[in-house]
Amino acid sequence: MDITLQNVEYRYQANTPFERLAIEDVSIDLPAGTFLALIGHTGSGKSTVLQHLNALIKPTKGTVKIGDTTITPNKKQKNLKHVRQRVGIVFQFPEHQLFEETVEKDICFGPMNFGVSEQEAKARARRAIQQVGLSEEILLKSPFELSGGQMRRVAIAGVLAMEPDVIVLDEPTAGLDPRGRQDIMNMFASLHQERNLSTVLVTHSMEDASRYADQIAIMHNGKVERKGTPAEIFSNPERLLELGLDVPEVVNLQHKLESAFGRKFAKTCLSMEDLAEEAMKLLKGGDSL
């Protein structure tokens, strides 16, 4: 399913003394199958953009197209359930949304809201709990007796069980240990491939953005500052540093090597293996470059 944001503007608490412009003139294209990473500082408007992807908020200007549904500032939308079923959002600290008596019931909650039968929902719950790397026994426990990391996974399973076409992740690994981070990111990456999902990842980690995304959008002060493939974005690290953002370790290293060799590499490498290969080429057949 394609999602398009066109010149979207959003003001919080419009027409009150607390009015605040959150995003302005944001245009983002999200064709089916894209893995987009949204990067930016806290308060740059990432989370606001994300809420538009699922029609949780209505733009104060511009249009949002989600599949066949168009959302404009003045149109009243009655039933958005079909949109929400197809776009699953994993919010920041999703464990705060758990409420049922058992993990199983909580995971089934989403699908059953969208009219999936109880039997099917339970089957989905079993699949989802395995996808997030937990065992089936946990299904019968209360979500409130789990550890923080387990709760996070259960909450994620609750969104996966809705079987959305687009999955939106708002810093899904914040506050997890390094191992848990990697597990969860790998799981999303493989899901993305297997199910041919569209994925939107809001993150502070340049490493994750460069490793998993095929498109990166950089937000700054409520606007999209730059858009492009990871290679394009990271080929010009000076601009990123100006915005106070980091670049991945690999890119950093490449730039150090380049200044040490006094030469430019043929491309911007996004993995250590790539970089090693490029460096080898440069050292062996340096003259041809």
Added chain:
Amino acid sequence: MMEKMIFGRYVPAQSIIHRMDPRSKLILIFLFVCVVFIANNVYTYAALIIYTFAMILLSKVPVRFIIAGLKPVFLLVIFTLILHLFLTREGAIIFELGPITIYEEGLRQGIFISLRFFLLILMTSILTLTTTPIEITDGLETLLGPLKKVKFPVHELALMMSISLRFIPTLMGETDKIMKAQTARGVDFSGGPIKERVKAVIPLLIPLFVSSFKRAEELATAMEARGYRGGEGRTKYRQLSWRITDTMMLLLLAALSVILILLRT
């Protein structure tokens, strides 16, 4: 949808009302609540309305904002009005249609009582809009100070109040967040039959309770870690100062009461 709520919210501005001593504001509100009951005819209510709107103007809080924020309260006011309209059976009949009869006294009382109610809410809103929660509790603590002599836990009460006021916006934000998360999971908070709507509240309330308890516990730990041991021997960083404007404001209210007493029938 929570964005327009104004209860417990502070609108920073530079105005006479903002600069008033919280003690005088509290006394003023307390007296106003009594004074409102003096009014009993059109002239006295007109005087009250003029006074209240003068206060709103002085506070420099946008009128539109206050009106928008009080929308939920309007419902309550209208409800009071309707109750009085239909349940009071005194005076001349002014309207009759089948089983519905409206009496003159009912209309009069309905309008006056809901107006009284409305003015009280407006004035108390001005208090919370122009005074930070900390100022309010500071003021309350000093005003209630004498009660310490009879072992009344004034400090604890003030602390409880400041904590609950402080967390209203936090709780609102949290409510909004969880509502969005559950909406994304297919809950419909805004429509559908009553039964469905009541059911929709559960996935909202339980996470709110859980996080509130957690937050309370963390707050207690944090306070203890910073050496909090109750009000005994605690000094104040913010000193309250009573200024001429505070006295003037109280005199203004006194003048209003005199006018009301003269005009009342």
